[in-house]
Amino acid sequence: xxxxxxxxxxxxxxxxxxxxxxxxxxxxxxxxxxxxxxxxxxxxxxxxxxxxxxxxxxxxxxxxxxxxxxxxxxxxxxxxxxxxxxxxxxxxxxxxxxxxxxxxxxxxxxxxxxxxxxxxxxxxxxxxxxxxxxxxxxxxxxxxxxxxxxxxxxxxxxxxxxxxxxxxxxxxxxxxxxxxxxxxxxxxxxxxxxxxxxxxxxxxxxxxxxxxxxxxxxxxxxxxxxxxxxxxxxxxxxxxxxxxxxxxxxxxxxxxxxxxxxxxxxxxxxxxxxxxxxxxxxxxxxxxxxxxxxxxxxxxxxxxxxxxxxxxxxxxxxxxxxxxxxxxxxxxxxxxxxxxxxxxxxxxxxxxxxxxxxxxxxxxxxxxxxxxxxxxxxxxxxxxxxxxxxxxxxxxxxx
Amino acid sequence: xxxxxxxxxxxxxxxxxxxxxxxxxxxxxxxxxxxxxxxxxxxxxxxxxxxxxxxxxxxxxxxxxxxxxxxxxxxxxxxxxxxxxxxxxxxxxxxxxxxxxxxxxxxxxxxxxxxxxxxxxxxxxxxxxxxxxxxxxxxxxxxxxxxxxxxxxxxxxxxxxxxxxxxxxxxxxxxxxxxxxxxxxxxxxxxxxxxxxxxxxxxxxxxxxxxxxxxxxxxxxxxxxxxxxxxxxxxxxxxxxxxxxxxxxxxxxxxxxxxxxxxxxxxxxxxxxxxxxxxxxxxxxxxxxxxxxxxxxxxxxxxxxxxxxxxxxxxxxxxxxxxxxxxxxxxxxxxxxxxxxxxxxxxxxxxxxxxxxxxxxxxxxxxxxxxxxxxxxxxxxxxxxxxxxxxxxxxxxxxxxxxxxxxxxxxxxxxxxxxxxxxxxxxxxxxxxxxxxxxxxxxxxxxxxxxxxxxxxxxxxxxxxxxxxxxxxxxxxxxxxxxxx
Numbered sequence: 038x039x040x041x042x043x044x045x046x047x048x049x050x051x052x053x054x055x056x057x058x059x060x061x062x063x064x065x066x067x068x069x070x071x072x073x074x075x076x077x078x079x080x081x082x083x084x085x086x087x088x089x090x091x092x093x094x095x096x097x098x099x100x101x102x103x104x105x106x107x108x109x110x111x112x113x114x115x116x117x118x119x120x121x122x123x124x125x126x127x128x129x130x131x132x133x134x135x136x137x138x139x140x141x142x143x144x145x146x147x148x149x150x151x152x153x154x155x156x157x158x159x160x161x162x163x164x165x166x167x168x169x170x171x172x173x174x175x176x177x178x179x180x181x182x183x184x185x186x187x188x189x190x191x192x193x194x195x196x197x198x199x200x201x202x203x204x205x206x207x208x209x210x211x212x213x214x215x216x217x218x219x220x221x222x223x224x225x226x227x228x229x230x231x232x233x234x235x236x237x238x239x240x241x242x243x244x245x246x247x248x249x250x251x252x253x254x255x256x257x258x259x260x261x262x263x264x265x266x267x268x269x270x271x272x273x274x275x276x277x278x279x280x281x282x283x284x285x286x287x288x289x290x291x292x293x294x295x296x297x298x299x300x301x302x303x304x305x306x307x308x309x310x311x312x313x314x315x316x317x318x319x320x321x322x323x324x325x326x327x328x329x330x331x332x333x334x335x336x337x338x339x340x341x342x343x344x345x346x347x348x349x350x351x352x353x354x355x356x357x358x359x360x361x362x363x364x365x366x367x368x369x370x371x372x373x374x375x376x377x378x379x380x381x382x383x384x385x386x387x388x389x390x391x392x393x394x395x396x397x398x399x400x401x402x403x404x405x406x407x408x409x410x411x412x413x414x415x416x417x418x419x420x421x422x423x424x425x426x427x428x429x430x431x432x433x434x435x436x
Numbered sequence: 437x438x439x440x441x442x443x444x445x446x447x448x449x450x451x452x453x454x455x456x457x458x459x460x461x462x463x464x465x466x467x468x469x470x471x472x473x474x475x476x477x478x479x480x481x482x483x484x485x486x487x488x489x490x491x492x493x494x495x496x497x498x499x500x501x502x503x504x505x506x507x508x509x510x511x512x513x514x515x516x517x518x519x520x521x522x523x524x525x526x527x528x529x530x531x532x533x534x535x536x537x538x539x540x541x542x543x544x545x546x547x548x549x550x551x552x553x554x555x556x557x558x559x560x561x562x563x564x565x566x567x568x569x570x571x572x573x574x575x576x577x578x579x580x581x582x583x584x585x586x587x588x589x590x591x592x593x594x595x596x597x598x599x600x601x602x603x604x605x606x607x608x609x610x611x612x613x614x615x616x617x618x619x620x621x622x623x624x625x626x627x628x629x630x631x632x633x634x635x636x637x638x639x640x641x642x643x644x645x646x647x648x649x650x651x652x653x654x655x656x657x658x659x660x661x662x663x664x665x666x667x668x669x670x671x672x673x674x675x676x677x678x679x680x681x682x683x684x685x686x687x688x689x690x691x692x693x694x695x696x697x698x699x700x701x702x703x704x705x706x707x708x709x710x711x712x713x714x715x716x717x718x719x720x721x722x723x724x725x726x727x728x729x730x731x732x733x734x735x736x737x738x739x740x741x742x743x744x745x746x747x748x749x750x751x752x753x754x755x756x757x758x759x760x761x762x763x764x765x766x767x768x769x770x771x772x773x774x775x776x777x778x779x780x781x782x783x784x785x786x787x788x789x790x791x792x793x794x795x796x797x798x799x800x801x802x803x804x805x806x807x808x809x810x811x812x813x814x815x816x817x818x819x820x821x822x823x824x825x826x827x828x829x830x831x832x833x834x835x836x837x838x839x840x841x842x843x844x845x846x847x848x849x850x851x852x853x854x855x856x857x858x859x860x861x862x863x864x865x866x867x868x869x870x871x872x873x874x875x876x877x878x879x880x881x882x883x884x885x886x887x888x889x890x891x892x893x894x895x896x897x898x899x900x901x902x903x904x905x906x907x908x909x910x911x912x913x914x915x916x917x918x919x920x921x
Contacts, residue, residue, distance in 0.1 A: 062921060063717060315915070318915060318916065320920050372784060373781060378782050413703070422728050427889070427911070
């Protein structure tokens with residue numbers, strides 16, 4: 038697990054490295070046979086495309102209580118993260134990096150490979166230090182101006198540090214991330230032993246939408262039942278994922294669905310339609326809970342650039358009678374207020390993201406027969422359309 | 437934002453316009469500042485001082501002498517400005533008569549430049565006078581209620597209320613009057629509520645007018661009110677019998693061949709039928725209907741049960757720089773709907789679709805012109821040369837400019853096609869086969885992010901909450917046309 042390097046080798050080196058690691062947008066790989074081989078030439082003559090598809094065949098365990106699929110095999114975790122940015126470490130910010138952080142914390146030579154959590158801590162400490170310096174300088178300046186006013190002379194003001202030019206002072210001011218034990222020879226040996234014995238207790242979790250996309254759309258993930266460790270058939274997965282959002286919460290996967298709960302407005306189906314739509318357009322889709330939205334869209338991935346768009350899923354019932362008879366209370370289905378919209382728009386403007394409202398239409402149960410719900414073919418009846426929302430400032434738009 | 441903290445000083449230095457690095461569309465700095473009336477030329481007018489920045493945090497011991505002094509000075513300046521009386525010279529004021537039954541103000545004396553963008557002429561027959569036959573219809577300048585309120589509030593117009601049955605010419609000493617004089621408060625009370633005007637709509641109207649825009653109504657309240665041509669959506673594909681037969685036949689063919697191509701059922705979508713590449717896989721996963729072109733099948737309530745949508749285009753707004761003629765208004769720069777933020781929820785997709793249907797499409801955003809590095813260097817050197825040309829001794833710059841200009845001229849012929857001079861006979865004969873090489877400069881494809889953020893159609897919705905206006909632009913998004921893979 039390679040975290041980002043901090044400090045040296047910035048810019049070109051890191052970008053090239055990221056381009057190499059995260060080169061594939063999906064977990065499946067295509068291998069072109071060597072151009073000069075005879076069989077390839079024969080196939081080309083006959084018009085047969087013999088590109089082979091390499092499927093990693095990852096495995097995950099369904100956990101209904103957390104509504105996620107757990108992936109524990111380190112190889113699978115790495116494949117799913119680097120090819121498409123699927124999933125999230127449950128003890129980490131995004132990429133599973135708990136083990137690397139623990140190892141760094143034990144080693145005295147922390148700072149060579151900083152994980153993103155460590156970079157974040159360092160950045161927060163530096164900012165705290167900057168704020169303290171600035172507050173002190175401002176207080177001095179105020180005292181000086183006050184004294185000058187009383188005496189009736191001009192004030193000579195000290196310099197107030199600005200965010201752009203402040204540099205962190207001696208390292209003693211900022212605490213090291215995590216480590217304050219001085220190294221010694223014995224400690225090194227002990228640490229090595231501990232490191233080998235340290236078990237990685239972190240797993241990667243896929244949301245149910247990501248898991249279904251991998252399992253049904255790309256056919257590269259096998260989902261196992263948590264208790265029997267049997268691999269589930271697509272039929273069972275389809276039903277249990279819907280049932281996971283059912284009215285009566287359960288801790289075990291349920292493979293039958295009651296007629297009241299088998300509806301077009303099941304939250305899993307509604308959210309999956311939007312997830313699939315943006316994934317199929319090539320965007321990397323991650324959870325948007327940090328910014329009050331449902332989804333974040335990245336062009337290539339979180340390691341390359343910040344997300345450009347924050348998507349709010351707004352379900353629209355084609356038949357209002359369906360809404361009245363529904364046991365599910367879908368979020369954002371009722372007409373919302375302007376204060377709600379202003380709040381979310383303000384949060385997203387602060388972080389330079391554009392807010393997109395994605396309206397999902399839920400098919401009317403009177404027009405579409407009920408049996409389509411037994412297979413993913415029902416997804417053909419949903420539709421997604423977007424409205425981009427921005428604040429409009431007439432004072433700036435005059436030209 | 438940190439860099440803009442003002443240092444405490446003994447003198448009040450006006451804010452020297454520190455540049456803010458925020459994105460133009462996202463910060464609200466301009467809106468939240470008070471009006472800047474420091475630009476008024478004459479010193480007799482009241483001057484509202486610009487607001488300064490706040491201190492970072494209050495001092496420990498409470499208000500100090502310096503802080504109190506600065507506060508007092510700022511407060512006094514504000515009070516002085518408010519205390520001053522606003523007046524208009526009688527030579528520049530216009531006069532109008534308000535007719536409540538018509539909901540219009542007839543302008544008797546028009547002065548000033550406001551009337552180039554406000555008011556419309558209406559041919560009205562004067563009332564039948566008992567003396568003679570009915571007089572011919574006479575064209576006169578009339579104002580809508582919001583325009584009248586704006587002018588009165590501004591101090592450029594004085595409004596009378598029409599009083600029937602009173603002839604002012606007869607009464608002695610009352611020749612100047614044209615009706616009962618109206619106060620500003622009376623103008624507001626009488627005119628708000630007539631002709632679809634609400635207080636929220638008036639707020640938006642006056643805000644935009646003060647910024648310099650020209651604001652007209654979208655729906656003409658009468659036939660005499662000239663508005664821009666409403667947008668007519670382009671006709672759909674010809675629905676002749678032949679084309680319909682063709683399209684249904686083609687659809688049948690697609691379905692027949694589709695059966696052969698996709699042997700899969702819905703449990704195993706075939707993702708490789710577009711080729712063994714990543715773009716192919718993504719393309720074959722795109723089966724979900726999407727975009728605003730797919731029809732919206734929302735079951736509508738019966739017309740009598742359905743309340744009219746509050747979202748209807750109300751104002752056409754023109755930017756100050758647009759040449760505007762009252763008699764032939766051009767296409768509006770943007771169109772606005774005004775709602776009360778507390779009582780109306782955000783628009784549903786059906787309301788938005790209805791709005792988008794009557795709006796024109798926006799042109800794609802112009803891509804930023806990228807100047808090649810050699811030209812940039814040359815321009816910078818030319819600028820320096822121009823600066824130092826005034827001073828003698830511009831010798832050293834001459835050879836440096838000679839070098840890049842030589843390189844520029846060397847690259848220039850390479851870019852223009854070599855066959856531009858003396859085309860051969862063959863080329864001339866078959867000139868229709870060759871497209872002109874220098875027909876147009878290399879057009880850059882627009883940046884996909886810029887296109888996605890601008891959207892295809894835009895409607896501006898102003899949500900007014902007790903006088904605070906928030907403008908939001910809702911744009912029709914087209915993500916399905918710009919896949920990332």
